[in-house]
Amino acid sequence: MKKDFLEEIKDPLALVREGQVVAANEAFRLLFHLEGLPVELRRLFEHYPADYGLFETRGKRLDGSLFEAEAVLLPFQDGQKQLLVRDVSQRRATEKMWLQAERLTAMGKLAGEIAHEINNPLGGILLYANLLREDLPEASPLLLHVDKIIKLATRCRIIAKALLNFGRPEDTLEEWVDLNQVVRDMFSLIEDHRLFKAVTVRWELAETLPFVQGNRSQLEQLTLNLIINAGEALAGQGHLVLRTYYQSREEVVVLEVEDDGPGIPPEIREKIFEPFFTTKKGGKGTGLGLAICHGIVKRHGGTIEVESQPGRTLFRVKLPKIHYE
CATH class of the missing domain: 3.30.450.20 (PAS domain)
Structure with a gap:
């Protein structure tokens, strides 16, 4: 009974x-x-x-x-x-997710306002730097310095645009993007940074790579974030590998960023793509870099994964290739 x-x-x-x-x-x-x-x-x-x-x-x-x-x-x-x-584990996880979503919304709004204020003076800096470059003779030793101003100001505009996208993600994913060119362009923006002065870079870009369909500025921010993340892990010395290839079985274009830094501890590996999660001390990190990467990859219908152990960390991004009709 x-x-x-x-x-x-x-x-x-x-x-x-x-x-x-x-x-x-x-x-x-x-x-x-x-x-x-x-x-x-x-x-x-x-x-x-x-x-x-x-x-x-x-x-x-x-x-x-x-x-x-x-x-x-x-x-x-x-x-x-x-x-x-x-x-009630699932319910608690859902509640936590909604709280994070509200926090992200507020952060996105704040980031958008800050980026808007930064974007206008940056436009002026780029305009006058380009005018100055046109006025300088070809043999001028100042050309190198002006080019660096243009390059770094352009990087700041990319970061500011990413902040705007974080608050208001762009819906248009219709550009044909050469991922090899994106990798080259983004590394050229930061190759003079102190983080990469003593870093040995190995290029393993596929000779022929299908285009991916997406938003170029978002894919630039994705690539830049992964390269900077690796540079910070190396703390100014070590080896960095930038690799692309096409995986025919899955019909995806693959980007890999690999470093021989200290690695990511197993206990935090599952949290690294969560918004606001950071291991940086003293308020040096916002915990948004990899969260933004995850969001960009997801919007492009791709996947991002990480392999890590002491002495080796590899981030792998897979993006669907363009299917020609």
Whole structure:
């Protein structure tokens, strides 16, 4: 009779006496990976009330895994209590995702306003730098300095545009983009930066590479972020590999950025694409670089993955090639 009553309930339900689960339905046994009864409550929950009522805690499966739980203890017969449990891990994850989305929206709005204010003076700097370049004679030693001003100001405009896109992502993904050229152009923007002065760069760009369809400025920001990320990991010395190739089986164009830096610890590897997650100290990082990369790749219908161990980290981006009709 008692067993029939328990099995009629679809949610995980158990009967508790003197701090032990003495009977449970199949849903409860599956939730906690139970093989036999009785089992002490302290083995199943991090904490629980001595009396009746609702409580929130973490459930402990017998294999050692944990989950977020909501539970209620209710009176039953013969000195027993009913224990009804729900696994709310997914709900909590969804709530966390919505909170992050709200935070991203606010950050995107702020970033867009800042980028707009920066963009106008940058346009003036580029205009006057180009006018100055036109006025200088071809043999002038100042040409090199003016070219660097133009190059770095252009980089700032790309970053400012990425901030604008972060707040208001562009929908047009209709350009035919040569990923090899994007890699060359983006590295040329930062090759004079102190991070890359003592870095040995190995180029492994495919001789022939299909075009990808997308938004060039977003793919530029993706590439720039991955290169800068590798440079920061190398801390100014080491080896950087920039690689592209076509994978015919999946019909994707692949970009790989590889460095021989310290690697990414396994415990944080799953978090690196989360917005605002950063390991940089002293407020030096916003935690948005790789989150922006992830968003750009997703909008282009591609995938981004990371392989890492001490002495080697590789970011791999796969983007679908253009299908000619």
